[in-house]
Amino acid sequence: MAEARGSTADVHESAIPAQRVPSWARSKVTAGRFGDALPHLALAVCFLGAFSLLALLRYERFGSPSWDLGIFTEAVKGYAHFGAPVLSIKGPGFNALGDHWSPILAVLVPAWWIAPSAATLLVAQAALFAWSVGVVSDTAARVLGSAHRGVLVGTAYGLSWGLQRAVDAEFHEIAFAVPLLALVGRQLLLRRWDRAAWWALPLVLVKEDLGLTVAVVGVLLVLVGRRRSTGAVLVLFGVGFTALTMGALIPHFNPQHQYDYWSKLPGGQHPQLWQLLVVPFTRLTVWKTTGWLLGIVGFLALRSPLLLLALPTLAWRFSSANSMFWGPDWHYNATLMPILFLALVDAVDRLRRSERFPGLRGFAEGMVPASAGIAAACLVSLPVGLGGLGDPAAWTPGPHAAVLRAAIAAVPPNVRVEASMGPLAQLAARDDAYWLGGSKQVAPDYLCVDTAGWDGGPTDLPAYGAALHPGAHYVVVFQRDQVTVLRRT
Structure with missing residues (x-):
């Protein structure tokens, strides 16, 4: 104004x-x-x-310290597409x-x-x-x-x-x-x-x-x-x-x-x-x-x-x-x-x-x-x-970041994807992104799971995806350095 x-x-x-x-x-x-x-x-x-x-x-x-950047990314993307600012990360249609x-x-x-x-x-x-x-x-x-x-x-x-x-x-x-x-x-x-x-x-x-x-x-x-x-x-x-x-x-x-x-x-x-x-x-x-x-x-x-x-x-x-x-x-x-x-x-x-x-x-x-x-x-x-x-570590992305970028590249654009915290914001810019385990009504097309630093995290990722979404079956399409991408069959 x-x-x-x-x-x-x-x-x-x-x-x-x-x-x-x-x-x-x-x-x-x-x-x-x-x-x-x-x-x-x-x-x-x-x-x-x-x-x-x-x-x-x-x-x-x-x-990212939280899912907030992904949330606001979804909101702005919704306005940019002349639609409602839907926050799939908080829940379908939110x-x-x-x-x-x-x-x-x-x-x-x-x-x-x-x-x-x-x-x-x-x-x-x-x-x-x-x-x-x-x-x-x-x-x-x-x-x-x-x-x-x-x-x-x-x-x-x-x-x-x-x-x-x-x-x-x-x-x-x-x-x-x-x-x-x-x-x-x-x-x-x-x-x-x-x-x-x-x-x-x-x-x-x-x-x-x-x-x-x-x-x-x-x-x-x-x-x-x-x-x-x-x-x-x-x-x-x-x-x-x-x-x-x-x-x-x-x-x-x-x-x-x-x-x-x-x-x-x-x-x-x-x-x-x-x-x-x-x-x-x-x-x-x-x-x-x-x-x-x-x-x-x-x-x-x-x-x-x-x-x-x-x-x-x-x-x-x-x-x-x-x-x-x-x-x-x-x-x-x-x-x-x-x-x-x-x-x-x-x-x-x-x-x-x-x-x-x-x-x-x-x-x-x-x-x-x-x-x-x-x-x-x-x-x-x-x-x-x-x-x-x-801190010198603040200036270099590190090898794990390179793996996450490769994992994001393994997910096609414009699909429904659930992801853990790290790649969530970048996926939200191009896909219908959900917080891992947050899409209960419809099984996502892809899961992007980063288990680095996840104490007691799942080891059998296809079984983990089936447990999150009963009736759906997932296969591994990318796996490296504790980052896994799964596709629904």
Whole structure:
């Protein structure tokens, strides 16, 4: 969605009292010349290359940590073929819109037409993350009045463990939310209230819970921007769309006609209010994750109202009964990173102009270069993302990857195939792919089984295929280095 343009925004910005105009508004950095944007564009291009390299190296060595890349590959392939985004990996005929409300995935269709591969999704996510790096860097430069400060904050954000873990976790729909949230935060910091509202609207197409984040943008417009009518509309729209998707749209496409994630709340589908409010604070992992999030910005984000944008995401994660959502792993923290680093920028600007906290000015100014050092230290010590490239094994696919590629070549295109984790995403790009053992109604044409690292795995693979699908008979057409391809006779 394009930014709103016109004289209205300019009138409102010029009406801000002089004492409230931040220092960036008078800086040469805000002149709008193309040369001013070059450092931030260059930084974004560097991160595009780094994120793409990291993701594609993992892809080439079949290092998928879950079936998610295969799932999103099937969804985009469905849209590209002008059909429903069916996720055969989750079950025959399972519609992606019955799991999460993410129709924004259809935006990737033109890229899929050019390069129909799961790797296309990985590069797309790298581009979206890199775009957000450029936005954060340029915004920091404008607010803090210095290009090199902007680049330091942008670098710290790009290296942040939240983004790095998301790249490790491969493609997810939140890749679209990351630049959108960066753009919303940018417009709020630059007091472009109407543009902030417009950039917030597409968030409801990324994931169902982000409607609540849209509502919080409306709250900020009311409290900070004094835009009561626009803010009220955004609050009603965000809350209403969330209720619509969870209560009607997702259940309509769901096989059981329900929203599956209500059961993830403490107490099941009908939790008590006290459980939602109290239980999260009793979990040590929640406190650790909170420390990790605020610590990378020196806890200065607490000084900015932008931090309110993180509350809806933290609320559903920390109140969930699924412990996977509580910690710093996977991709769940990626959407919080642009909020935290733009809140840091806002806090530094506020504190250096404040007369109330003179002792914090030096600390705030020092956090700009320190944030990059903290991010780099986390990157290497965890290690996550680019920090993992220090391992020589990350740069070579290895002989087992070559065997998996040969096995995939033994499976014809456009057939029904069940596969184990490694080759699943690559098969999903061209076949009707299922998780191994996930197609109970109809026996697949092929099985692609990788038993490497499978303790107690089957040794008689034809018998294993017959056990999975009674009445079907399979013969081995490829077998090498614990990778077997079987064809149904």
